[in-house]
Amino acid sequence: MKIILSKEIGFCFGVKNSVSIATKVLKENKKSVYMLGPIIHNPQVMENFKKEGVRIVDRVEEIPEKSTVITRAHGVSYSILHQALEKNLSIVDTTCPYVKKVQKIAEYLNKNNYFVVIFGDKMHPEIVSLLDIINNNALVVDKVTEIKKIKYQKKIGFISQTTKNIYNFEKLSSKLLDKTEELRIFNTICKATVERQKSVIKLARQVDIIVVIGGRKSANTSRLVEICRQQGVKTYHIETKDQMKYKWFHPEDNVGITSGASTPDWVINEVINKLKEWYN
């Protein structure tokens, strides 16, 4: 068996940033540190934070006054920040800088009377906070059929969730042209995400099977799985080594490994070591 790693693997810049800020806060103040939802979409990393004493809650109401609250890499809405401030919480915002940029662009388009269309997953926290920031003044789409229903608009501004598939973004963009006189597109898909997607396409050409390691709720991980399958390669999505099955592989296989942007190196290494144990 030959194991080939994708050129882009492990934590991305935004996740590194978020995790390192949270780790620093924890070192300084082990008591009463809360997270408003998982700061990144990786259960193993979140489990470690819990062991360190962090409590993960869903709503500001659950956090006692004067505690420290760490907000997630996917962004936080103004209304939640406001609630937290009212409660005298000490706020540590770990929003990914690329996500912040999308928020600024969406606000700009909104103020300048563009009909804002967002390519994204309606339920993803990045989109939920983004919509809150622009008072729900946008349409979130995921498919060409949803674009076909849009009425003719004078000006359309089109942006994307940072972790979406660039090829689908391009496809939807071209369909939007039919709906407006002016289409202003900001390519807000994070470059690291694009590079990771391009790397996995190259990887798919070299291997018989691909293992994608990452959280079940991680949007960028799901996208990698989708892209691998589009390439016609047998693809498995696992969170940890324990979900991997011996019978998936053959000793002669070339096996490709990639990971989502929130998968830590140690989880990836465990998968590689297990494969080596089995087949070398």
Place this chain on the structure above:
Amino acid sequence: MKIILSKEIGFCFGVKNSVSIATKVLKENKKSVYMLGPIIHNPQVMENFKKEGVRIVDRVEEIPEKSTVITRAHGVSYSILHQALEKNLSIVDTTCPYVKKVQKIAEYLNKNNYFVVIFGDKMHPEIVSLLDIINNNALVVDKVTEIKKIKYQKKIGFISQTTKNIYNFEKLSSKLLDKTEELRIFNTICKATVERQKSVIKLARQVDIIVVIGGRKSANTSRLVEICRQQGVKTYHIETKDQMKYKWFHPEDNVGITSGASTPDWVINEVINKLKEWYN
């Protein structure tokens, strides 16, 4: 034989506008009326103007002082207008309003530091005058391969010659997204052109053969021919009834007829009458 006309046929708004302005000028002043190139791309219409006494020239230098000069529907560059003014010519500008709009948008994008990309035919008079207006500060492209060569730009403004194929414009748009952070597209393809292209696609589904009537140099006519052929229908491009051949048809054929935006009704009617003579 069944003859089916395309829903959109004959002069478009811009051509009607240009021809009616020129006709009015001719009525008022038969002497010393010049045209700077053919005001529309239809040889039969231009032949009629010549019979009425109009002289068609290529350059301002050929026009005597104090004459009247009619500029074409495709637009006229500022430098030519300037030359004409210096020579005390009386200028009648028949630029199509939709073409004027493209010129304004190109100037706006240029001033706002967009890298301007134009989907167009480098030699077409609309593009030649447009480029002159923005001091050649733009890249004219016609194919995906030309887009692939573009270096990464902070902001790209993308516009189109008014008579290009909307489907190709969409295709090129999506390729440009890879080249920039912000892509601002103005859909400057004239709506009448788009409607004509859509109509011909519908027509192609109903007929065995399509006859496209229009000038050899007419960009929008060439586009209709291209679109018909893409639909897999046998297609002939003629300027007048005399270029049509009896052997092209079969008595049982359903024959579709369409025309470019600068083809006058009488030329179309002659074609229809000839077909009826042959096959009814």
